[in-house]
Amino acid sequence: MTRLVAIDWGTSSLRGALLDADGKVIEERSDARGILKVPEGGFPAVFEALFGDWMRLEGAQCLISGMAGSKQGWVEAPYCACPAGHVEVGRKIIRIDAIPGARIAIVPGLSDEHDGVPDVMRGEEVQIFGAMALTGASDGLFVLPGTHNKWATVRKGRVAGFRTCMTGEFYALLSQHSILARTLDATAPLDEAAFLQGVTQSENGHGLLHNAFGARTLALFERMPKEELSSYLSGLLIGEELRTQSLQAVGEVVLIGSPVLTERYTLALRAAGVATRTLGAEATWAGLHALSGFLAAADSNGIQP
Secondary structure (H helix, E strand, O other): OOOEEEEEOOOEEEEEEEEEEEOEEEEEEEEEHHHHHHHOHHHHHHHHHHHHHHHOOOOEEEEEEHHHHHOOOOOOOOOEEEOOHHHHHOOOOOOOOOOOOOOOEEEEEEEEEEEEEEEOOOOOOHHHHHHHHHHHOEEEEEEEEOOOEEEEEEEEEEEEEEEOOOOOHHHHOOOOHHHHHOOOOOOHHHHHOHHHHHHHHHOOOOOOHHHHHHHHHHHHHHOOOHHHHHHHHHHHHHHHHOOOOOOOOEEEEEEEEOHHHHHHHHHHHOOOOOOEEEEEEHHHHHHHHHHHHHHHHHHHHOEEO
């Protein structure tokens, strides 16, 4: 392999990078056609339109992570149960033969279970493996903010377990579809003071269901302008999320995600006395490159969708 076409194909969008043999990014691309915007049977056509020229380079192979491996995606790649590292995940990579001559494979996600209830991730496991490769850390707490945030514990280079928090989705619901949408500006930039006020308020012991109503009454009594209320609400939600985590013995948290989100978690965690290290898209590319060594073994798992 002289080129790796690394793709993170999510629910609402996808992004790809062309990597050289050493994992260096040569070029990046992104598109709004996440799996929910691809018509039935349309994955090969979308892939060819976006990445066909990369795949025609000599020695090119492709590795895809994310929701493309879900039941609603291109081909289902069954979850790998925790604890799992890149070896366990790499052995379950599935090669697909959807485009003649193209060498394409899909990474499975991870599953975990808490009190008899399953938990899952797709794509974040690759980011965690990439973060470990980039930082040299084989133990620690890795947090991936997003629509469904992941808190993953890593021990000896393997994801020992993780928990999902629907913080991002709850923020969208409350800020856009609840009574709060009438009094706050969801597009306003981050106001650090209002955000940290929300984080502090979340610690009062009254719970999110009560505290969230305060975002309405603060506006009703004109104690906080609408430009600051979205940051306050964000602080309440992230503060509630942090309140349910065990952070007492955590020396440092590795944050992986977009700067817009990791900035907020950095502020909240530092207010709690926890140091942070931040990574972005480079974690995905490093993780896919680390898993690319298992592509040859994926031939035995190959399927025709």
